[in-house]
Each structure stands twice: as structure tokens, then as C-alpha cells.
Amino acid sequence: MNKIVYISFLLFFCLSSAQPGELKKHTVAKGETVAQIAQFYKVTPFDIYQLNPDAKLGIKENTILLIPKATGASAKVHEVKPGDTFYSIAKKYNLTNEQLEKANPSIDKFNLIIGQQLQLTSNGVTSNGNKTNETKxxxxxxxxxxxxxxxxxxxxxxxxxxxxxxxxxxxxxxxxxxxxKKKANVKVEAESNPNNKVVVSETNSTDFKTYVVKPKETLFGISKEFGLSQVELVKLNPELENGLQEGMTLRVPKTQIKTNTIPIAKTTYRDLSKSVRVKETKEIVFLLPFNVSSIASDTTLSMQARLKRDSFLNMTLDFYSGALMAVDSARRLGMPLKIKFLDSKETRNSSNVVSLVHSENLKNSDIVIGPFYPQYVEKVAQLLSESNVPVISPLRETSTSYENLYQSMPSGDFVKNTMLDYLYAKNGNIIALIDNKRNATRKLLETEHKSIYITPLGEKGGFIGDSITPRLQKNKTNYFILDTGSTGMILSALNQCNKARSNGYKVELVVLEINDTFETDEIFQRLIKQKIIFPSMTKFEETLEFSNFSNSYRKKNNVFPNQFAIRGFDVTFDVMQRVLLPEGFESSVQTTSTVQLENKFDYFDRNDSGYSNKGVFIMQYQEDYSIIELD
Incomplete structure (x- = not known):
């Protein structure tokens, strides 16, 4: 009853405040919406809701609405297009989110519908951008x-x-x-080669224009067209973090952003050992999941039996053994380091990292390496963010990041994108042969690389060969991207490669990830003959340094080092050298790339989200089973 009285009073107030002759009556037709009615009468939904507050609960056929007199100029309307977001629409018309919400009170801003019409003005709502006055x-x-x-x-x-x-x-x-503080010029920083830093001229808002995304365009292509990196393009258009879609309106420079005259060259790598300056002692703390207490309390299994069963403990000990080799090397070189290994007692559901941060006073340490589980790395980074202590995630990518968090392992999508960027740089014609089960790759291509043709699959899941031939080009290298775990689909892809070559096309086979199926006897020899190209987080090169490490490791541990032992050495040795450089750890990752025994460390700044390693190698198998790195 109270609700009815309130609505009746509000209606009476609205009617009494309106002047005679200013109101019209409208009978709602079947399927009509308030937005459509407002557009017809050149008013806004906000105006209609003021006179008909119960309409906010929904309108039905034959409902009578009171319509105010139109206020001179027609209300501006935007029809929602594919890729539009509430934020991008507001930005396009120089409105704030609050103004656009006020003009469209019945619209769910998080669930816009294609074809939906948004009002761009309402009573008291006008377009404005970043406001200025004489002092602010x-x-x-x-x-x-x-x-x-x-x-x-x-x-x-x-x-x-x-x-x-x-x-x-x-x-x-x-x-x-x-x-x-002032009418400052917005400064755009380009993602750049560490040794050939790009200087980007400062620009202000008048230097930008809008650009509508065309069919099959990609982030890579648009960024190149306007002289930006993909990182810069996303910074200018935050909605791109949800993917690029046809019809989106982007903010881009009016003219191509100019860089200095220093060319972008192939990344060169620096031997940090020659730059280390022996000064004050630095403390490096390792948080590794030894879980000593649980091992000691388990009397049912011998250590040998536990190691056979516990792969996570094996990985920990292998990483630890590699890290110890790096510590020994540092001591022989006279590096002034204090090393602490702490048991993080990690399982999927618990750890003691919070208590260790406080009890061991880790805010006074110089670097923390670990823990292993992403959620605990994030927690340590969060606790140490105020002290700006760098925290290194040694093995896995985290979902949440902090300014002091360093992802030392390139993410899966970054590895794939690096491979695709290489193919773009080669001006190749790219055709994707993707298994239905490879949803992550398919989604990546559909959202970020729409120019790449994805071969349709038949009813039984195989590639439709007739769809490939029209896509081949004689004047380019045709790169067939293969992502599948099916033996049958691999064989089908190989047949397509051979068929294209026999018809005079230049073809290269690219594999985004080497999985177990590729390494079977039935498949591997066939792939070698194709000289497959693939991205790798490790290099395949028998250097003198690697040989010396391998021999020393074997003498000390009676086994050859596996990938986790090598990674333990590489991550640790890279960190130890960087922390002793004159410019400090953070500055070194911004300016310097390194290659250790097998791993590349080429970090890029994710603005307020820490740093990620983009150290990926593009490799190719040769028919003699050797592997070479491609330029």
C-alpha cells in the first residue's frame, strides 16, 4: 500500500508541475519499448520515467504513457553495434559514464544488446570531456x-x-x-627494444581521432598502421582487453607517432657478469615447498618411495639443486650475497608464506624467489608491495599481478602470439588447422587474429581439404599452423602440406606446441621431414657453458640435470647478477635482456601490473634432427 501511495503522489507532483498543453498521451503498441517511444517523440527515456515512474517496472501493450513536449533539438541516439561497450559509447560522444547512465536509466550497462538504442542527452545532461578551469x-x-x-x-x-x-x-x-596538477600533455610510452630504446613524442587529446575496426582486422595490424605497439593500443582503448571485435570504435593518433632515428634491431643480449659491481651485500630469499614437516611425520614411506610417488617434491628438489649450482658459481665469482632457503610448506590449499613474510622480516630482503603456486606468489607480492621488494614467480604465470611481481615464465598465449608475430613479420599467408578440442587456440585466433583463416572441419572432425586450396597464395610462403593432439589430424595436415607443395606452393608447417602425440614414432619422423617451425621457451644449443654446467651437475648429483634443475640455475643466476648491477634490479630488467644456459629473460613492463618475461625462441627442426634458431 505504501508503494502505491508513493507512486500516486509522485505522478500527481509531475502532472501538477507540467504546464497545460505540454503533455501528450501515448498508448503503448505491442513490442514497443520506452527507448523507441522516446525516440519517436524526440525526448529521452529519463523524461518519460519522470512522468511515468511505474514504467521503470516495465510497460505492457495498451498502457497509456504521458509524454512531455520535446525540448527543441532532437535527442541524440546511438544504436549499439557489435563490440560496443557502455564505456566506449560514453567515450565516443565525450560523455561520462554517469551522464550516459542518467540518460538511460533502464539500460543494463553490462549487458548491451546489438541494435539497442541509447539516448545521448537528457534533461540537464550534456556532453563534456575532461573539464578544465583556470587553476585545475x-x-x-x-x-x-x-x-x-x-x-x-x-x-x-x-x-x-x-x-x-x-x-x-x-x-x-x-x-x-x-x-x-596542470594541463599536462599525456605521455605515451612505447614498448621498446631494451637496447634500442624508442622515444615517443608527447601528445595531448587533440592529437587523437576515432577509428572503426573493419572486418578481419587484428590488433597487430591496427597497431602497425598507426605506429603503436599492441600494449600502447590497449592503453589508449582499455576495452580491448576484452578482445577486438568488428565495428569497435578505437582512439588512435591522428598521425603516426614518430620515434627517434634509432632503428629497432634484433634483440641483443648482455653478459651481466662483466657489469657486476662488488659493493654491499644483497639478500636473496627462496620460498620453496620442501614440506619438511609433513615428510618427517610420514613414517609409512621411505624417502626413496616418496620421491617415486611425489612429482611435486621431485620438481622442488630439482629446482633447488639447480639454484645451489648458481649459488656456488656466485661464490666462486666473489659476489657478496646472503642466501636464505625457507620452507614455504605449500599444498594446493595452504601455505605458511604469510607468517614467513613477517617472522623472517622479508620486507628488508632485496629479492624473493618463489613460492611455486601462483596464489602464494601473489600473496607474497601483495605483502611486500609497499616495500617494493621484487618477487620472482619462477615456474608459473599468475592471474593477478602487482608492481613488484616478475613473471619469469612466458605465458602460453604470449608464446603463441610471439610465433604469430614472427609469421606476420615474414609477410606470410597463414592458414590454421585446429582441432575442435583446442578451444584456447581457436578463441585466441578468433578474437585477436581474425585475418588468419581457420580451416573448417568435416562431420568426423577432419579438415575439409577443398576449403584450403582457394586460400593458398603463390607469391608468399603459406604457413600451416597445426594445433592438435590427434594422430589422424596430424597425418591429414601433413597430406595437405604435401599436396600444396606438389601444386607449386611454398609451404612451411608451424606447430604452436610440441605435445606427446608429435613425439610418437609414427609421427615424429614425418614431422622432421617437414622441418617444422615451433616456439620454445628454451633454446636447443650445446654451448660450452651448458656442457660445463652439465658435467659439474652430474659430478655433484650423480645424474644429468633435467629441465627444472636447469631452470633453477637460470632463474637464480640471472637474479643474482641483476641485483648486483649498479643500476639495480628493476632498472636492469627494463633495459637489459639476457640468455642463460637455456632460458631467455627479456622482461617488459606491464605498467601497474609488474613485469612479464617475453623470452621466447623461434626454432626449426632440420632433417638431421638438429634444431636451429630462426631470425
Whole structure:
């Protein structure tokens, strides 16, 4: 009853405040919406809801609505297109999220429907951008922005920004008008080669224009067209983090961003041992899941039996043995290091990393390596973020990141993208042969690499060969990307390669990941004859350094080192050298790439999300079973 009285009173108030002759009556037709009615009468849904508050609960056929007189100019309307988001629409028309919400109170901004019509003006709502007055300039907070990323954008410190905006220090809402210190030029930083740094000219908002994504365009292609890296393009258009779609409206430079005259060359690598300066002692702490207490309490199994059964413990001990080899090498070189190995007691469901951070006073350490499980690496990074202690994730990618978190293992998607970027750089014609079970690869290509043709599959799952021939090109290398775990599909792909070659086409077979099926006797020899190209996180090269390490390791441990032992050495030795450089650890990862025994460490800055390793090798098998690195 109270609700009915309230609605009746509100309706009476709206009617009494309207002047005679200013209102019209509209009988709702079947299927009509408030947005459609508002457009017809040149008003906004907000105007209709003011006079008909119960319409917010929904309108039905034959309902009578009161319609106000149109206010002069027609209300602007935007029809939702594929790829549109609430944020991108607001940005396109220079509105804030709040203004667009006010003009469309009945619209679910998180579930826009293609063809849906959004009003762009309402009573008291007008278009405006970053507002300025004589003494202040404002920045409108965009999704996923932080104080740190905004401070970098305007060349300010975080503390300066917080002092100007004390009301939102603990929470930075999207759409908030943040005060900045001056009419600063927005600074765009290019992702660059560490040894050939790219200098990008400063630009302001007037230097940008809108660009509508065309069919089959890719992030790679658009970024190259406008002289940006893919990272920069996403920074300018945060909605791209959800994928590129046809019809999206992007913010791009009016003219190509100019760099300095230093060319981008192939990455060169630096031997850090020649740059180490022996000064103050640095402390490196390892958090490794030995789980000593659980081993000691288990009297049912001998250590030998446990090692046979416990693969996670084996991996830990292998990594630890490689790290010890690196520590020995550092001591022989006279590096002033204090090393601590701590038991992180990790399982899938628990660890003691929180107590270790506090009890061992890790905020005063110089570097932390580990733990192994991603969720515990993230926790340690979070606890040490205020102290800015670098935390190295040695084996796995994490889903959440912090400014002080370093992902030393390239992610799966990054490995694939590196392979694809190599093929683009070779100006190849790319055709994908993908198993239905490889959903991750299929989704990656469909969202980020729409120019790549994905071969359709028949009813039984095999490739439809007739669909491939029209896609082949005589004047280019045709790269067949194969991603499958099926023996039958591998053989089918090999037949397609041979058929194309016999018809005079140049063909290379590319494998995005070497899986167990590729290594079977039935398949492997056939693939070798194809001289397959593949991305790898390790190099296959028998160097003198690797030979010396392998022999020393065998003498010490009575076995040859496996991949985890080698990685333990590489991660540890790379960190130990960087922490003793004059410029410090963080600066070194921004400017210097290295190759250790097998692993490449070529970090890139993810802005306010730490650093990720992009160290991937592009390799090719030769018919004599040797493997070479491609340029």
C-alpha cells in the first residue's frame, strides 16, 4: 500500500508541475519499448520515467504513457553495434559514464544488446570531456586505471596525485573527475627494444581521432598502421582487453607517432657478469615447498618411495639443486650475497608464506624467489608491495599481478602470439588447422587474429581439404599452423602440406606446441621431414657453458640435470647478477635482456601490473634432427 501511495503522489507532483498543453498521451503498441517511444517523440527515456515512474517496472501493450513536449533539438541516439561497450559509447560522444547512465536509466550497462538504442542527452545532461578551469585540470577515471598508471600518464608522483584528491585515496571509482596538477600533455610510452630504446613524442587529446575496426582486422595490424605497439593500443582503448571485435570504435593518433632515428634491431643480449659491481651485500630469499614437516611425520614411506610417488617434491628438489649450482658459481665469482632457503610448506590449499613474510622480516630482503603456486606468489607480492621488494614467480604465470611481481615464465598465449608475430613479420599467408578440442587456440585466433583463416572441419572432425586450396597464395610462403593432439589430424595436415607443395606452393608447417602425440614414432619422423617451425621457451644449443654446467651437475648429483634443475640455475643466476648491477634490479630488467644456459629473460613492463618475461625462441627442426634458431 505504501508503494502505491508513493507512486500516486509522485505522478500527481509531475502532472501538477507540467504546464497545460505540454503533455501528450501515448498508448503503448505491442513490442514497443520506452527507448523507441522516446525516440519517436524526440525526448529521452529519463523524461518519460519522470512522468511515468511505474514504467521503470516495465510497460505492457495498451498502457497509456504521458509524454512531455520535446525540448527543441532532437535527442541524440546511438544504436549499439557489435563490440560496443557502455564505456566506449560514453567515450565516443565525450560523455561520462554517469551522464550516459542518467540518460538511460533502464539500460543494463553490462549487458548491451546489438541494435539497442541509447539516448545521448537528457534533461540537464550534456556532453563534456575532461573539464578544465583556470587553476585545475581534471582526468576522468577509466576502467582498470590506478593512481600509479594515471600519475605516469601526467608525469606526476603518486603522492602528488593523492594530495590533490584526498577523498578517493582508498577507492578510485570509474568516471570520477580526478584533479591533476596542470594541463599536462599525456605521455605515451612505447614498448621498446631494451637496447634500442624508442622515444615517443608527447601528445595531448587533440592529437587523437576515432577509428572503426573493419572486418578481419587484428590488433597487430591496427597497431602497425598507426605506429603503436599492441600494449600502447590497449592503453589508449582499455576495452580491448576484452578482445577486438568488428565495428569497435578505437582512439588512435591522428598521425603516426614518430620515434627517434634509432632503428629497432634484433634483440641483443648482455653478459651481466662483466657489469657486476662488488659493493654491499644483497639478500636473496627462496620460498620453496620442501614440506619438511609433513615428510618427517610420514613414517609409512621411505624417502626413496616418496620421491617415486611425489612429482611435486621431485620438481622442488630439482629446482633447488639447480639454484645451489648458481649459488656456488656466485661464490666462486666473489659476489657478496646472503642466501636464505625457507620452507614455504605449500599444498594446493595452504601455505605458511604469510607468517614467513613477517617472522623472517622479508620486507628488508632485496629479492624473493618463489613460492611455486601462483596464489602464494601473489600473496607474497601483495605483502611486500609497499616495500617494493621484487618477487620472482619462477615456474608459473599468475592471474593477478602487482608492481613488484616478475613473471619469469612466458605465458602460453604470449608464446603463441610471439610465433604469430614472427609469421606476420615474414609477410606470410597463414592458414590454421585446429582441432575442435583446442578451444584456447581457436578463441585466441578468433578474437585477436581474425585475418588468419581457420580451416573448417568435416562431420568426423577432419579438415575439409577443398576449403584450403582457394586460400593458398603463390607469391608468399603459406604457413600451416597445426594445433592438435590427434594422430589422424596430424597425418591429414601433413597430406595437405604435401599436396600444396606438389601444386607449386611454398609451404612451411608451424606447430604452436610440441605435445606427446608429435613425439610418437609414427609421427615424429614425418614431422622432421617437414622441418617444422615451433616456439620454445628454451633454446636447443650445446654451448660450452651448458656442457660445463652439465658435467659439474652430474659430478655433484650423480645424474644429468633435467629441465627444472636447469631452470633453477637460470632463474637464480640471472637474479643474482641483476641485483648486483649498479643500476639495480628493476632498472636492469627494463633495459637489459639476457640468455642463460637455456632460458631467455627479456622482461617488459606491464605498467601497474609488474613485469612479464617475453623470452621466447623461434626454432626449426632440420632433417638431421638438429634444431636451429630462426631470425
Amino acid at each position: 585540470t581534471f582526468h576522468e577515471v577509466q576502467p582498470k586505471e590506478t593512481f600509479y598508471s594515471i600519475s605516469r600518464l601526467y608525469d606526476m608522483s603518486v603522492s602528488e596525485l593523492e594530495q590533490l584528491n584526498p577523498d578517493v585515496v582508498s577507492n578510485l571509482p570509474v568516471g570520477y573527475q580526478l584533479v591533476i
